[in-house]
Amino acid sequence: MPPNTALSAFGFTDLESSLYTELLRQAPATGYRLSQRVGKAPANVYQALKVMEQKGVLLASNSSDPVTYTPIPPAELFASLKRDFDRRHGEAFKSLSAVYQPTRAEEFFQLRSVPHVIERVRAMIAEAREIVLFDLFPAIFDLFAEDMEAARARGVTVAGIAYREEHAGPTVPFNREAAAFVGDGWPGVGVLVVADGAQQLMAQLSLDMEHVLNGLWSDSIFQSCFLHSYVAAHIRLVAFRADPTDPLRDLSLQQAQPPGLQMLMAQRDGGAS
Template identity: 40%
Template sequence: MDADEGLVALGFTEVEARVYCELLKGAPATGYRLAQALGKAPPSIYQALASLEHKGAVLVEEGEPRSFRPVPPDEVLTALQRGFDTRRREAADALRKLHAPVQDDRIYHLKSHAQVMERARAMIAGATERLLFDLFPPPLAALAPALTEASARRVSVVGLVYDEPPKAPFASVRSSSADFVRERWPGAQLTLVVDAREFLVALLTPDGTGVKQAIWSDSVYLSCLQHSGLAAEIQLSAPPSARARMARSFSLINSSPPGLRQLVGRQPRSSSKRGDTP
């Protein structure tokens, strides 16, 4: 991407981008000189200069004729970022007033990598009690900061990994079948189960940058099943000395996450005999 394209991507028109870049090459300059250098009609150049002045990207020296000087790029980019942040907050407030979340128990297909990762981060940010994961190295690297933040909020986080467990505040267990799965699995796995209320299952491309298939659902019934199965797999892969603790902390019945409480309508009773129940 060249400088002109970069500015257009940030909201400049093509003429504005070319005028600003021309000023960076040699300033001050008059509108007439800029029109000659860029091969554009003077009216379009003066219109672009007026817009750039409004955006805070050029300084105007009054005189006859007027001349123009570019504001340094770092200042322009900082101003653009602040403007974007302000507009983003305003849009978020307006959209939040319109949005009324409704649990519908359906399964939705996600098509893009960006959509999968943003959904994953939103799920992690919304976790309140229990979060289980099954992550290949690429999605693990991308989501580790969010998992760390969840752990700092005292969410109990544990999951399967397929390399050496990372040094992190959340718990992770190397899958007992890691070597086989990494060799034969047709992509990078990403599975999240949050509070047994919602789950995300995605098969990414091997490098983790594309999506082969991905589904998300807020069905508490299906989420409880996902939680139970993943908790059992984590428990089986854990060292024998840690299995009882894993069962107490993360098995569906013993840990009683919010989704299970919502599903059954009461606090499930557990007993010491259920210590190995997934």
């Protein structure tokens, strides 16, 4: 992010952001000198400086003629911005939460952004009262580790599948058979979570986790219970799969290699990100 536009995301105009950056580079400075440095009309610069002084972004020295301006340090500015954001965030959250009435749509909804997927998963874990089941690829596993531990701490059963040994635990068996397949062969980063048999999320992110390739969330009780049953069976299967004599081991996706999987793999081989 260029310094001259760094403050634009915090409610400052481009001119105000440029003036603050110039003052950081060299201060104190007069309004006229600043107008030359940013290439803007003096009248516009003086108006912006007045607003910035009211916002507490800079200090004006009235002991000199003409008036000179000095910026407050970035650490002080951003501490102030954070306090103001936290205050407004709290007020808005309280106000909107007071009128929110949760509803159950019993439908599927598409998720189109990575932040939406991540925050929806976190909300599902936080709302869970009894049980959360998951199948998370290694690239995204750690992102939800604290959320999972917080759920366990309040008595929620949390179980899933690990594709790295360091992610495994008493209720999270290590899927050694699929570890390399998931890490090196699959054309995306998989996310599958079921909470309380009441809501589910299935998503595939691009390998750089910048885009959602497929993303669905549903509060359908029937579908969520069905998926819960599937994920629970998969977790138990992974836990028992250590037996090399298992006559059903060839039914697994990576062993059976059905046509649909081959088409998915072709997406990665063809350069899909």
